[in-house]
Amino acid sequence: MKKTVSVLFMFAGILFAICLLISNILATKIILIGSWAAPAGVLxxxxxxxxxxxxxxxxGYQKARLIIWxxxxxxxxxxxxxTLALVVPAxxxxxxxxxxxxxxxxxxxIIAASLLAYLTGSFLNAxxxxxxxxxxxGKDFSVRAILSTLIGEAADSFIFIIIAFAGNLPFNVLIGMIFTQATIKTIYEIVILPFTILVVNWVKKVxxxxxxxxxxxxxxxxxxxx
Structure with a gap:
C-alpha cells in the first residue's frame, strides 16, 4: 500500500532546512537588539x-524526528x-x-557546538x-508552544555557548549570553504566536x-x- 506524501509537510520540511542554513550564516554577525548582543541568527x-x-x-513526533535529522x-x-569551497585555490x-x-x-x-546544540534543543522541543x-x-496550544520553545531554546543556547566559548569568555558573560539568546528566541515565539495558531488550525483542517x-x-x- 502506497503512503501518500503531504505537500504541506514537504513544504514545512524545506522551510525548516532553509531557516537552519540562513541562521548559521547570519550567526557570523553579532547584532544589538536594544541593549542585548546576540548572533544575527536569532532573527x-x-x-x-x-x-x-x-x-x-x-x-506528530515521528515526523518531527524525520525533519530534525x-x-x-x-x-x-x-x-x-x-569547507571545500574554502580550501579550493581562489x-x-x-x-x-x-x-x-x-x-x-x-x-x-563552533561547528560541533552548533550541531550538538541543534539536535538537543530540537529533540527536547519536540x-x-x-x-x-x-x-x-490537545488543549492550550499557546502554553504548550511557549513551554516547549523555552525548554528547547534554553538547552540549545546553553550547549552552544558553553561548548563554543567556555575558556575564552568570563563565566558571567557566558551566562548573560545564554539568558539573552533564550529570552530573545522565546519572546520571538510569543510575538508570532497568533500567526502560528492560525497556521496550525489551517493545516489541521487541510x-x-x-x-x-x-x-x-x-x-x-x-x-x-x-
Missing part, C-alpha cells in the same frame, strides 16, 4: 522551532561544501578570500510539545489530521517509526 532561527511545533502538533544532514552537507584576480572565510568558515569547535499535548488533551503520540517511541535514533 530567523526561532522560526525553525515554530515549524517544529507545527509539525509535532499536526503530524534531515535538517542535521543538510547542515553537514553545507559545512562540507563550504582565482588570482579574486581578492575576497578573507571575507569569504569570515562568513562561511567556522572552527571545528518531546515536550508531544508529551504535554497528551497531558493537556490535512484532516491532529496527531496524538500515544504509542510513539521518543528515541531520537529510532528508525522503525517514520
Amino acid at each position: 530567523i532561527f526561532p522560526i525553525a522551532y515554530i515549524i517544529n511545533d507545527v509539525i509535532v502538533e499536526v503530524w 534531515s535538517g542535521f544532514a543538510v547542515n553537514i552537507m553545507a559545512v562540507l561544501f563550504f 582565482a588570482p584576480f579574486w581578492q575576497n578570500q578573507e571575507a569569504f572565510a569570515t562568513i562561511l568558515g567556522s572552527t571545528p569547535r 518531546f515536550v510539545m508531544s508529551k504535554v499535548k497528551i497531558l493537556m488533551k 490535512e484532516g489530521v491532529d496527531t496524538f503520540d500515544e504509542s510513539v517511541s521518543y528515541n531520537p535514533f529510532s528508525i522503525n517509526q517514520i
Whole structure:
C-alpha cells in the first residue's frame, strides 16, 4: 500500500532546512537588539522551532524526528561544501578570500557546538510539545508552544555557548549570553504566536489530521517509526 506524501509537510520540511542554513550564516554577525548582543541568527532561527511545533502538533513526533535529522544532514552537507569551497585555490584576480572565510568558515569547535546544540534543543522541543499535548488533551496550544520553545531554546543556547566559548569568555558573560539568546528566541515565539495558531488550525483542517503520540517511541535514533 502506497503512503501518500503531504505537500504541506514537504513544504514545512524545506522551510525548516532553509531557516537552519540562513541562521548559521547570519550567526557570523553579532547584532544589538536594544541593549542585548546576540548572533544575527536569532532573527530567523526561532522560526525553525515554530515549524517544529507545527509539525509535532499536526503530524506528530515521528515526523518531527524525520525533519530534525534531515535538517542535521543538510547542515553537514553545507559545512562540507563550504569547507571545500574554502580550501579550493581562489582565482588570482579574486581578492575576497578573507571575507569569504569570515562568513562561511567556522572552527571545528563552533561547528560541533552548533550541531550538538541543534539536535538537543530540537529533540527536547519536540518531546515536550508531544508529551504535554497528551497531558493537556490537545488543549492550550499557546502554553504548550511557549513551554516547549523555552525548554528547547534554553538547552540549545546553553550547549552552544558553553561548548563554543567556555575558556575564552568570563563565566558571567557566558551566562548573560545564554539568558539573552533564550529570552530573545522565546519572546520571538510569543510575538508570532497568533500567526502560528492560525497556521496550525489551517493545516489541521487541510490535512484532516491532529496527531496524538500515544504509542510513539521518543528515541531520537529510532528508525522503525517514520
